[in-house]
Amino acid sequence: MHITEKLDKYHETSNKTTFSFEYFVPKTTQGVQNLYDRMDRMFEASLPQFVDITWNAGGGRLSQMSTELVATSQSVLGLETCMHLTCTNMPVQQIDDALESAYNSGCQNILALRGDPPHDSQQWTPIEGGFHYAKDLVTYIKKKYGNHFQIGVAGYPEGHPEETVFENNLKYLKEKVDAGASFIITQMFYDADNFIQWCKDVRAFGIDVPIIPGIMPITTYDTFLRRASWGAINIPREFTAQLDPIKDDDELVREVGTQLVVQMCQKLIDSGYINHLHLYTMNLEKAPLMILERLGLLPTEGEVINQNSSNFPWRKSLNPNRKNEEVRPIFWKRRPYSYVARTSQWAVDEFPNGRFGDSSSPAFGGLDLCGSQLIRQSNKKSLELWATPKTLNDIALLVNNYLTGKLVCLPWCDTPLNHEVDTMLQHLLNLNNKLIFTINSQPQINGIRSNDKIHGWGPKDGYVYQKQYLEFLLPKSKLPGLESTLANNEMMTYFAVDVDGNLNSNHPDGSRANAVTWGIFPGREVVQPTIVEKVSFLAWKEEFYRIIEEWKLTLKDNEANKSVNLLDTLLHDYVLVNIVDNDFISKDDKIYELLNSL
Numbered sequence: 033m034h035i036t037e038k039l040d041k042y043h044e045t046s047n048k049t050t051f052s053f054e055y056f057v058p059k060t061t062q063g064v065q066n067l068y069d070r071m072d073r074m075f076e077a078s079l080p081q082f083v084d085i086t087w088n089a090g091g092g093r094l095s096q097m098s099t100e101l102v103a104t105s106q107s108v109l110g111l112e113t114c115m116h117l118t119c120t121n122m123p124v125q126q127i128d129d130a131l132e133s134a135y136n137s138g139c140q141n142i143l144a145l146r147g148d149p150p151h152d153s154q155q156w157t158p159i160e161g162g163f164h165y166a167k168d169l170v171t172y173i174k175k176k177y178g179n180h181f182q183i184g185v186a187g188y189p190e191g192h193p194e195e196t197v198f199e200n201n202l203k204y205l206k207e208k209v210d211a212g213a214s215f216i217i218t219q220m221f222y223d224a225d226n227f228i229q230w231c232k233d234v235r236a237f238g239i240d241v242p243i244i245p246g247i248m249p250i251t252t253y254d255t256f257l258r259r260a261s262w263g264a265i266n267i268p269r270e271f272t273a274q275l276d277p278i279k280d281d282d283e284l285v286r287e288v289g290t291q292l293v294v295q296m297c298q299k300l301i302d303s304g305y306i307n308h309l310h311l312y313t314m315n316l317e318k319a320p321l322m323i324l325e326r327l328g329l330l331p332t333e334g335e336v337i338n339q340n341s342s343n344f345p346w347r348k349s350l351n352p353n354r355k356n357e358e359v360r361p362i363f364w365k366r367r368p369y370s371y372v373a374r375t376s377q378w379a380v381d382e383f384p385n386g387r388f389g390d391s392s393s394p395a396f397g398g399l400d401l402c403g404s405q406l407i408r409q410s411n412k413k414s415l416e417l418w419a420t421p422k423t424l425n426d427i428a429l430l431v432n433n434y435l436t437g438k439l440v441c442l443p444w445c446d447t448p449l450n451h452e453v454d455t456m457l458q459h460l461l462n463l464n465n466k467l468i469f470t471i472n473s474q475p476q477i478n479g480i481r482s483n484d485k486i487h488g489w490g491p492k493d494g495y496v497y498q499k500q501y502l503e504f505l506l507p508k509s510k511l512p513g514l515e516s517t518l519a520n521n522e523m524m525t526y527f528a529v530d531v532d533g534n535l536n537s538n539h540p541d542g543s544r545a546n547a548v549t550w551g552i553f554p555g556r557e558v559v560q561p562t563i564v565e566k567v568s569f570l571a572w573k574e575e576f577y578r579i580i581e582e583w584k585l586t587l588k589d590n591e592a593n594k595s596v597n598l599l600d601t602l603l604h605d606y607v608l609v610n611i612v613d614n615d616f617i618s619k620d621d622k623i624y625e626l627l628n629s630l
Contacts, residue, residue, distance in 0.1 A: 033112060033140065034140055034141060034182035034214070035081070035082055035112075035114060035141050035182055035184065035214075035215060036182065036214055036215055036241075036242055037182075038081055038082065038112060039081060039242070039307070039308055042081065043307060048329065049301050049306075049307050049308065049309060049327070049329055050080075050081045050307065050308045050309075050329075051078075051080055051081065051308060051309040051310070051311060051324060051329060052080045052081050052082045052083060052084060052114075052244075052308070052309075052310050052311070053071075053074060053080050053083050053084065053310075053311055053313050053320060054083070054084040054085075054086065054246075054310060054311065054312050054313060055067060055071060055083060055084070055085055055086070055101075055313055055315055056085075056086040056314070056315060057085065057086060057087075057088045057097050057098050057101055058097075058315070060410065061405070061410060062409060062410035062412070062413050064097065064100075064101060065408045065409060067101070067315055068104060068105075068109065068369075069440075070315065070317055071083060071105060071109060071111065072109055073317070074313075074317055074320075074321070075109070075111055076336070077321065077330075077336070078321060078324060078330055078331065079331050079335065079336065081112065081308070082111070082112040082113065082114055082141065083105060083111050083112070083113055083114070084113075084114045084115075084116070084143065084217075084310070085098060085101050085102050085105065085113060085114070085115055085116060086098070086116045087115070087116035087117055087118045087130075087145075087147070098115070098116075098130070099115075099129075099130055099133040099134065099137075102115045102133070102134055102137060102139055103133060103134075103136075103137035103139075104369065106137045106138045106139050106349075106350050106351060107137050107138060107349050107350065107351040107354070107372055107376070108349065108368055108369055108372045109347065110347040110348050110349055110350050111350070112141075112350060113137075113139050113141070113350075114139075114141035114142065114143055114184065115130070115134050115139055115141070115142055115143070116142075116143045116145060117130055117131070117142050117143070117144055117145070117169065117173075118145045118146065118147030119145070119146050119147050119162055119163040119164070119165070119166065119168070119169055120146070120147030121162075122147075122162050122163075123161050123162055124161055124162065124163075124172075127162075127163075127169070127172070128176075131173065131176070131177065131181075134181070135177065135180065135181075136353075137351055138349075138350050138351035138352050138353070139181075140180060140181055140182060141181065141182050141183075141184065142173060142181045142182075142183050142184070143183075143184045143185070143186070143217060144166050144169045144170045144173060144183050144184070144185055144208075144213070145166055145169075145185070145186055146163075146164075146165055146166045146169075165204075166185055166186070166208055167204070167207045167208045167211045170183050170185065170208055170211040170212050170213050171211045171212065173212070174211070174212035182214045182215070183212055183213050183214060184213060184214065184215045184216065184217050184244075185205070185208040185209070185213040185215075185216055185217075186216070186217060186218070186219060187205055187216040187217065187218040187219070187230075187234070187243065188201055188205075188218070188219050189218050189219065189221050189223075189226060189227045189230040189245075190219075190221055190223070190226060190230075190264070190265060190266055192204075193263075193264045202233060202234065202237045202239070203237075205234065205237075205239060206237060206238060206239050209239050209241055213241065214241055214242075215241050215242045215243075215244060216234075216239075216241060216242070216243050216244060217244045217246055217310050218243065218244065218245050218246045219246055219263055219265075220246050220247070220248035220259065220263055220265060220312060221245070221246075221265055221266075222248075222260070222265060222266070222267055222268055222271055222292075222293075222296060223266050223268050224296045224299040224300055225299075226266065227245060227300065228299075228300070228303045228305060231243055231303070231305040231306070232305075235305075242308070243305060243306055244306065244308050244309075244310045245297075245300055245306055245309060245310065246310050246312055247293065247297060247309050247310060247311045247312065247323070248293075248312045248314075249289070249290065249293060249311065249312070249313075249314075249316070249319035249320055249322075249323060250275075250285065250286065250289025250290065250292065250293060250319075251282075251285075251286050251289070251314070251316065251319050252282050252285055252286070253275060253278075253279035253280075253282075253285045256275065256285070256289065270292070271292055274288050274292065275288060275289060275292075286319060286322075290319065290322045290323055290326065291326070293323055294323055294326045294327055297309055297323065297327055298327065301327075309329075311323065311324075342489050342490075343489065343490050343491065343559075344358065344360075344489060344490070344559075344561045345489045345549060345561055345562060346360065346365075346368065346561075349372065354372075354375075357375075358559065358561055359545075359560065359561055359562070359563055360561065360562060360563075361562075361563055361564070361565055361568040361569070361572065362472065362474070362501060362503075362548055362549075362562045362563065362564055363472065363503065363564075363568065363569060363572035363610075364572065365472055365474075365562075366444070366445040366446060366447050366472060367444070367445070367446055367575070368446070368447065369408065369446060370406065370575060374571070405582065406575060406578055406579050406582055407443050407579060407582045407583060407586070408441075408446055409441070409443075411585075411586045414443070414583070414586040415586065415587075417439060417441065418430055418439075418442070418443070418583075420587060420594075420595040421595055421598055422594040422595055422598060423598065424467045424598070424601070425467075426598070427467075427469055427598070427602070428464040428465055428467060428469065430442065431464045431469055431470060432460075432461050432464050432465075434449060435449060435453060435457060435460055435461060435464075435470070436457075436461075437449065443579050443580070443582075443583045444471060444576055444579050445471075445472075450486070451486050452474060452475065452486055452487060453473060453475075454486075455475045456473065456475050456500075456621060456624070459621050459624040460473060462624075462628070463504065463624065463627055463628070466627075466628070467507065468504050468505070468506055468507070468510075468627055469504055469505040469602075469606075470502065470503070470504045471503040471504055471505065471576075471608070472501070472502075472503040472610075473501060473502045473503065474498055474499075474500065474501045474548070474549070475498065475500055476498055476499055476500035476613060476615075476616045476617075476618065476619075477496060477497055477498040477616065478497060478616055478617050479495045479496075479497060480495065480496055480497075481494070481495060481496075482494035482495060482496050482551060482553065484496075489551065489561075490551040490553055490559060491553045491554075491556070493553070493554055494551050494552055494553035494554065495551065495552050496549065496550070496551045496552075497549065497550050497551070497552075497616055498548065498549045498616060499547075499548045499549075499612050499613055499614055499615075499616045500612070500613040500616070500621070500622070500623055501548050501564070501610065501611070501612050501613075502610065502611050502623045502627075503608070503609065503610040504608075504609055504610075504627075505602060505606040505607070505608060505609070506528070506606060506607050506609045506627075506630075507605060507606055508530070508605055508606060508607055510630045511528060511536070511607055511609075513630045514526070514528070514609070514626070514627075514630060515528075515536055515538075517626060517629075517630075518538050518611075518626075519538060520538075521538065522540075522614075523613065523614050523615045524611055524612070524613050524614065524615075524622065524623070524626070525537075525538055525539050525546065525564075525611070525612050525614065526538060526539075526609060526610060526611045526612070527539070527564075527566065527569050527609070527610050528607045528608070528609040529569070529570065529573045529607060529608050529609075530604075530606075530607045530608070531577045531603050531604060533570070533573070535566075535570070537566070539566070544565070545563040545564070545565040546563060546564045546565065546612055546614075547560035547562070547563050548562050548563060548564055548612055549561055549562040564610060564612055569610065573608055576608055577603060577608075580599055580602055580603055581603075583599055584596050584599045584600075587599070611623050611626075
């Protein structure tokens, strides 16, 4: 959705000031992974109207990381995303590539900027074949994409450093708006009175698009001065009077600085010129949330639950190509990034009637679509998280630490665990201690209201159901006992596969999907959003075993030889198994009872 449409829609029913967050693109793959987690966590806690991703000029991998971050934010995290685009070092072909990537990801908002001079230059000069000014970029985007993208531009309440004539700043801003810009996001500032006067001048100059102030939190004294100096920003006397005496106490600087910024923001809100704040997070979490909390802008618990409630047990992608998607295989429950990558090439009609369709379709992508690295941690971070396990008991401890919240991820689980697991937690811990390693699970549910805080999803006034499901690594020596017990069991169905692809199952028709979650809602058909299905399980098996191989690569030094041998044991002496207990009415943990008896 376009930013101004989204803000207008919200403010039709609420006078509450809205807000958004800006993030910059980290320099490392691990930094990007950590930022995804932070963006997701900050959204869950605060519900910003949109997020904004800066542009990494320079071409090659740097620019590609910007477009990847935008695509992941929009398509995987389901966040309304605005992409920066600059003229600095940007030939037209590279601008076209960036716009095409944004378009394909479902992004509908661009912040068009001239950009700062390159780091190795004191003066901004256009690249050959590129654009001179932001207005040229705005014109180009409008000509090529019409109204698909809503375009924002930068405003300078204290004037642009390269333009000393005040009226010229207003003239250039109006030229950008006349070229097609629909909103203005301003550079940082701390002088509220000057900003309010600038808003009056902007309106008097005939510019009537929404003005969104850029708010920079104060975290440390040195960064406060450095950022103000870099942008030639005036620092009000009140700020220096309060911050100078405490400049060596970082914690106190953040506390006092936050209060000063809060007072500034409240003055802006009271002026009547703005109803939205844009926070430059600098990829930090606490300082922006402190500002919002003290302004009373954070949502209530009820608002968080209502907003984060989904029509499905996952956050809906905002990529329009996925608008018909209503079903996902449960195997990717904790791997949403790789699942979306696998299905990113599916056309709109590849989700026929909202069903998952045939996962053997050529549109169901291979591992190459998921990137060269399936473990979404750097080698260094992997060692910090998971150390060098040398025994099967060490693996059990890692999994149990994840189950109890001491670890936020595992090689095969990207996302933290929630409280859904609580009712079966002790049984899962016991299985791991028995060296049956649990990978993914869900408890049985027989009719819980759809607004339940833990298990709820879908429209209000409905009921949701789940079959108990468990996926795990089982020692091959125990597989015959499992097969014998389940051979004629119609209520418990399983798939088991080893690294070589040898498959065992008792499914009466293994090619058909088995719904493991569903919902009943007023005025709707039964919704079945999560399934177990043979072909997609085999695709997941391929991914899972490659994750183990990649984990081995992080343990290459001589001291980790025992760890490499241990992972070879997981590869060759274990099988990947999933079991569904189709008796969702029963309150017994029959899967645990079965495995405990092997």
